[in-house]
Amino acid sequence: MTGVQRFAEQIIRTLAAQREDLVFVAPRGFTPSEAGYPVEAIGRLRGHAWEQVDLPAYLHRRGSPLLLNLMSTAPVFYRNKVMTAHDITYVRHPESFSRAFRMFYGVAVPPALRRSRKILTVSEFSRKEISACFGLDSGAFAVVPNAVDGRFAPRASRSVDSADERPRYLLAVSSPNRHKNFENLIAAYLRSGLHPTVGLTLVGSTNRSFRDTCVTSAANLPGVSFAGRVSDEHLIRLYQGATAFVFPSLYEGFGIPVLEAQAAGAPVLAANRASLPEVLQDSAIFFDPLNVDEIAAHMVEIASSEQLRHQLREHGLANAARFSWQNSARIVSDLLDGLTSASRATA
Structure with a gap:
């Protein structure tokens, strides 16, 4: 939706x-x-x-x-x-x-x-x-x-940072329109060197009113999977299990996915553009969405630090509760x- x-x-x-x-x-x-x-x-x-x-x-x-x-x-x-x-x-x-x-x-x-x-x-x-x-x-x-409604909540017992838990993945949710910036997201993931330890899962589909950009090419890239449209139940499970949620959008009036991710317990990395600093305040790590190297560095940082993920989860839950x-x-x-x-x- x-x-x-x-x-x-x-x-x-x-x-x-x-x-x-x-x-x-x-x-x-x-x-x-x-x-x-x-x-x-x-x-x-x-x-x-x-x-x-x-x-x-x-x-x-x-x-x-x-x-x-x-x-x-x-x-x-x-x-x-x-x-x-x-x-x-x-x-x-x-x-x-x-x-x-x-x-x-x-x-x-x-x-x-x-x-x-x-x-x-x-x-x-x-x-x-x-x-x-x-x-x-x-x-x-x-x-x-x-x-976000009450269904978006962390798992009752969360252990995504367990050393033997697989798969690990970064999650992105939106339509693959130009301003959603999936191209730089994928480029940053490939540059990060996280594959095959950590994957990248893209959720969402495109409306006929929009121009498709990177969906077809994403299917053949190592570590990148495109899930298309999913049910709310499936989406919540994806949020709950994500190593982190990444939102590189160039323009948002609000950005519901970042709030859904936080409510479900996912640490959030987000673009420093448009409404996102207003919505997220100090509960996320921000990046320049046009700087592929910066996005990649934050991907590596969040995937490597359990302490950082825990801190962002706690801040994210508190932020989501404001709404x-x-x-x-x-x-x-x-x-x-x-x-x-x-x-x-x-x-």
């Missing part, structure tokens, strides 16, 4: 447990079978056509209630809404996205943001980026951080209450 999807899923589930006045809607045929909350299937279209045509028509027939959008787009001309904008990766790193994706977001997102009563974003970094890019007042935003879906959903809930109260006062 992508970070954007994870945010939407967790905020929805938590809000559904906190409130009884919400109506959840989806296109016909897309109703979750085990959502745990009621979902009303509406309209006849699919995708963005549903979002821009069927959804606002449905809302207008019901008196134009406040709409909460938790993905990255929203009905452009519907004004009584709260929209979510995670980042502007498609602006900063257009090489990672298809032309069609960039064109749609470039046309639809700016006016949708300007016609929103409030904009949710996931970090102070993203608030500043989006505000500056589109000329929006920083007060138009509410920062709602990502978090909570309950707290984030409460920020959204309070915002909804404030906006609906303001609407009643002016009616």
Whole structure:
């Protein structure tokens, strides 16, 4: 699941447990079978056509209630809404996205943001980026951080540093898009000389909207394995067993995988770019994601020092505990209450 999807899923589930006045809607045929909350299937279209045509028509027939959008787009001309904008990766790193994706977001997102009563974003970094890019007042935003759910936790008995435990591996989780920087990650691993003692496992897949970069070549490199998409259960096991988690991304609005890794007990090495210093603070080792030698040196350092791994695990668990879906959903809930109260006062 992508970070954007994870945010939407967790905020929805938590809000559904906190409130009884919400109506959840989806296109016909897309109703979750085990959502745990009621979902009303509406309209006849699919995708963005549903979002821009069927959804606002449905809302207008019901008196134009406040709409909460938790993905990255929203009905452009519907004004009584709260929209979510995670980042502007498609602006900063257009090489990672298809032309069609960039064109749609470039046309639809700016006016949708300007016609929103409030904009949710996931970090102070993203608030500043989006505000500056589109000329929006920083007060138009509410920062709602990502978090991890309780399934992401260390193993009950962890002994990954045992001398006879195999295999040992560094783990990376993301889509293999250009800005995720898998090329430098793989180059650094090969330069580190850790193979065959420590492997490199890459988890994630690419969307049709993105340009594939290094997946095919990675399959034939010594020590490098590409796992593709995995279930949450499998992902948690991979985090729990990793010698360390490495996140070389050039640009992130938040970076959920680093928090998942820390919550599951993995030491984290991360790029010193974008939102990652804000999210991780002093709980990780940072590196220049464009410096292959520096990444390789930190890989060797973390693989060689049990004491360092233990220290980073402890700091990582404490950092992950700073974030909570309950707290984030409460920020959204309070915002909804404030906006609906303001609407009643002016009616």
